[in-house]
Amino acid sequence: xxxISDTAALSAACDRLATHPFVTVDTEFLRExxxxxxxxxxxxxxxxxxVLVDPLSPDLDLxxxxxxxxxENVVKVFHAARQDLEIVWxxxxxxxxxxxxxxxxxxxxxxxxxxxxxxxxxxxxxARIDKxxxxxxxxxxxxxEAQLVYAEADVTHLRDIxxxxxxxxxxxxxxxxxxxxxxxxxSPATYEVKPENAWLRLKGRxxxxxxxxNLMEIAAWREREAQVRDVPRQRVLKDDAMMDIVQRGPRSVxxxxxxxxxxxxxxxSRNGAEVLAAIERAAAIDPKTLPRxxxxxxxxxxxxxxxxxxxxxxAVADAERVAPKVIASTDDLEAIASDDLxxxxxxxxxxxxxxxxxxxxxxxxxxxxxIQRGRVVVx
Numbered sequence: 379x380x381x382i383s384d385t386a387a388l389s390a391a392c393d394r395l396a397t398h399p400f401v402t403v404d405t406e407f408l409r410e411x412x413x414x415x416x417x418x419x420x421x422x423x424x425x426x427x428x429v430l431v432d433p434l435s436p437d438l439d440l441x442x443x444x445x446x447x448x449x450e451n452v453v454k455v456f457h458a459a460r461q462d463l464e465i466v467w468x469x470x471x472x473x474x475x476x477x478x479x480x481x482x483x484x485x486x487x488x489x490x491x492x493x494x495x496x497x498x499x500x501x502x503x504x505a506r507i508d509k510x511x512x513x514x515x516x517x518x519x520x521x522x523e524a525q526l527v528y529a530e531a532d533v534t535h536l537r538d539i540x541x542x543x544x545x546x547x548x549x550x551x552x553x554x555x556x557x558x559x560x561x562x563x564x565s566p567a568t569y570e571v572k573p574e575n576a577w578l579r580l581k582g583r584x585x586x587x588x589x590x591x592n593l594m595e596i597a598a599w600r601e602r603e604a605q606v607r608d609v610p611r612q613r614v615l616k617d618d619a620m621m622d623i624v625q626r627g628p629r630s631v632x633x634x635x636x637x638x639x640x641x642x643x644x645x646x647s648r649n650g651a652e653v654l655a656a657i658e659r660a661a662a663i664d665p666k667t668l669p670r671x672x673x674x675x676x677x678x679x680x681x682x683x684x685x686x687x688x689x690x691x692x693a694v695a696d697a698e699r700v701a702p703k704v705i706a707s708t709d710d711l712e713a714i715a716s717d718d719l720x721x722x723x724x725x726x727x728x729x730x731x732x733x734x735x736x737x738x739x740x741x742x743x744x745x746x747x748x749i750q751r752g753r754v755v756v757x
Contacts, residue, residue, distance in 0.1 A: 381521070383435035385442065391422075391429045392442040398424040400453040401446070402536035403474070405462045406516040406529060413604045413611070415465050418516035422446075423533035430529055434517065444470035455540045457481050457495045457532075459563055467569045475564050480536065482559045483543040486552050488699035495532070495539075503538035507531055555704070555728050573601035581671060583621050590668055591660035592624040599656045603649070615649065627657055683715045683741055690740050690747060693754040694733050705733045714741070 382388050395401050406419040420431035420443060433440060447454060447466060454474035456462050458481040467473055484493045489501075499505045511528035521529075547553045562568060576597040577590075584590055600620065604611045611617075619639040628634040634645040634654060644650045688711060695702040706714075706724035713720035714737050725734040736756060739745035748755050 381430050381432040381435075381526075382438070383432045384437045385439040388431060388438060388440070389442040391431075392446040394427070395422060395424045395429070396446055396449050396452055398426075398452065400424075400455055400478070400540065402455045402533040402540060403447075403462065404456065404529070404532040404536070405465055407461075407465055408515070408517055409610075411610070413608045414468060415461065416517060417465050417469060419521070419529055421529050421533040423530075423537060425537060428530050428534050430526060432519075434519065440470065444472050447474040448472050450475065452476075453478050455480065455536060457498070457536060457539070458492075460568075463563060464569045467566065473564045473566065473569075477560045477564050478540060478544070478556070479560065479563060480539050480543055482563075482704070483547060483556050484539075485701035485704045486555050487543055487546045487550075489701070491701045491703040493701075495536070498539045499531075499535040502542040503535040505531070505535045505538075507535070558727055559704075571601070571605075573598040573605070576601035580617065580621065584671070585625060587665075587668075587671070589624050589627075590671070591663040591665075592627050592657060593621075594663075594668075595656040595660040596620055596624060596653060599652055603652075615653075619644075623653060623657070627660075628654070629657060629661075630654070680715060684711055686740060686747065687711045687715055687737055689754055690737060690756065691733060693747065693756050694736060696753075697756070698732060700732075705729055706737075711737075714738070718742075 382391060402423045404421045405417060406421075407415040407417050409415040417433045420433055422429050422431070422443075431440075431443065432438060444466070446452065447470070453476050455478045456474070457479065459474075459477065459479040463473055463477075480495075480498060481493060484498055485491060489498065496507045496509065499507050508524075508528060508531075511525045514525055516525070547556060574594070577594045580593060580597060581590075584593060596615075597620070600611055600614050603614045607614070616639070619637070619641070622637050622639040623634070626633070626637060628637065631645045631650065631654070634640060634650055640650075691702050691706055691711065695705055698705075706722075706729065710720075710722040710724040713722045714724060714734075718738055718741070723729055724737070736745055740747070746757055748757060
């Protein structure tokens with residue numbers, strides 16, 4: 379196998395690939411030691427060829443690849459596309475359209491939550507994937523034969539998976555269900571990481587409302603620091619240490635030093651000073667301007683109602699042959715349990731038709747669940 383390492387060869391390959399109705403795409407990248415992913419390899423296949431592209435080559439401009447990604451005449455097929463699309467967006471400021479994610483499609487076709495590529499390759503392409511090269515260092519050159527074989531298999535078997543899932547969706551008339559998810563994946567907003575929103579990842583660990591401004595300021599500081607230094611968030615400050623600071627709200631070097639979760643000497647470092655400054659900014663925030671946490675909205679969710687909604691979701695998912703995760707998340711269920719007008723995906727579009735209306739009917743006593751021959755029946 380040959381790695382494409384110059385722009386002319388990539389342009390010629392993309393011209394050939396663009397003559398087909400679809401291409402399958404995958405990437406290999408590293409991000410264990412960085413904030414932003416480092417793209418190390420691109421794999422693309424059409425129905426009659428597969429190409430491997432070396433983005434680390436100094437003689438290669440990825441412009442032809444980005445052009446292929448936005449070619450409206452070619453469907454771009456990925457498996458579990460989000461991280462791959464993040465890389466394409468960061469490097470080219472484009473997103474592949476039209477898009478088909480086989481993991482999402484498989485969940486709609488009844489293959490369970492977050493089904494893996496290996497399972498689909500086995501079930502739909504009758505192929506076994508050698509996973510021994512999965513966690514190798516893709517940034518080292520030259521890549522060995524085993525790595526190249528593994529990389530190529532990630533897009534060649536994906537062709538058969540795509541065709542099988544596409545046929546299934548056409549039979550069931552559920553192409554629109556997948557299309558809704560693709561709209562989210564192809565929105566630039568999905569990949570724009572704003573430091574001021576970093577607190578949302580950890581909002582569930584807040585114990586008291588007064589901790590919210592601390593979390594908002596410190597999480598934003600950490601996110602900016604990680605971006606500037608291009609290091610993982612945890613390299614700047616671990617989650618446990620950050621939440622300890624958020625909950626204790628130290629206002630002095632001495633108070634910060636008393637926290638056991640904070641690294642030795644952190645309190646007198648530049649980072650320590652910036653954390654204390656963040657605490658001061660948090661103290662100055664008007665509580666009336668703070669966002670409301672989900673659990674503060676509406677009436678508290680009843681544990682019993684939530685449990686019933688979970689049973690209903692499982693029953694509906696089984697009946698529709700769809701993964702529960704595609705229909706509703708736990709956050710969706712909690713919101714519905716508290717508020718009939720909750721603005722969640724489960725109460726919109728096809729999800730409302732399939733599940734949302736039933737959830738509201740169950741909650742309001744006009745729909746029942748019963749056991750029949752060992753199965754939950756909705757009626």
